């Protein structure tokens with residue numbers, strides 16, 4: 001009985017297998033490309049190549065430091081140290097910057113005095129002076145405010161007063177240039193006259209106003225008194241035309257400076 005059942009089962013299974021196999025459909029389309037696989041391991045190193053050709057051309061020489069014009073020749077003007085050879089000793093770098101000024105040195109000692117120079121040549125003789133004429137000037141500005149002044153003149157000796165010509169001039173200080181007035185007669189202004197007296201060693205001068213009123217006539221208008229003493233022999237006869245009131249003509253006549 002059991003064997004029969006097994007056979008029946010086998011028959012059923014076989015039948016079902018035939019049924020499934022006979023039921024397979026047609027083949028479907030090709031599916032998409034799958035993802036790339038992982039890289040494989042590195043392969044072994046290859047063999048060394050052959051050595052290249054070592055016979056390349058040599059490079060050109062560089063420029064020598066002394067060859068300023070780069071012509072490869074030592075030119076005369078490249079012989080900087082002047083020894084007749086152009087070589088590395090002629091190589092010069094660029095000038096450096098000037099250094100800072102040094103501190104001043106200590107003053108040296110004074111040198112010895114030099115020897116005296118030679119005397120110069122004598123100058124030319126000056127014009128002859130007039131030994132027979134004396135001209136003396138006195139400052140009378142300190143006597144301002146007076147109407148009468150006395151000036152000490154030691155040169156007026158008794159002999160001079162007896163033999164020589166004596167002229168007295170007053171300088172009027174208020175004009176530019178100054179004017180000299182003969183101290184006898186009218187003064188610079190016609191409102192007064194000048195009266196001069198000569199005594200031994202002294203000149204006396206009085207200013208008299210024409211209106212008879214005596215005032216402080218020497219108010220500083222006259223600041224200098226000049227005494228001219230001329231030997232009588234120097235006053236030539238026939239020269240009476242000299243106007244002694246003209247101060248400059250008189251000075252010229254006696255050869256005196258103004």
Ligand SMILES: [Ca+2]
Pocket residue numbers: 066067068069070071072073074075078
């Ligand atoms: Ca050169």
Ligand SMILES: [Ca+2]
Pocket residue numbers: 078079080081082083084085086087089090
């Ligand atoms: Ca040289």
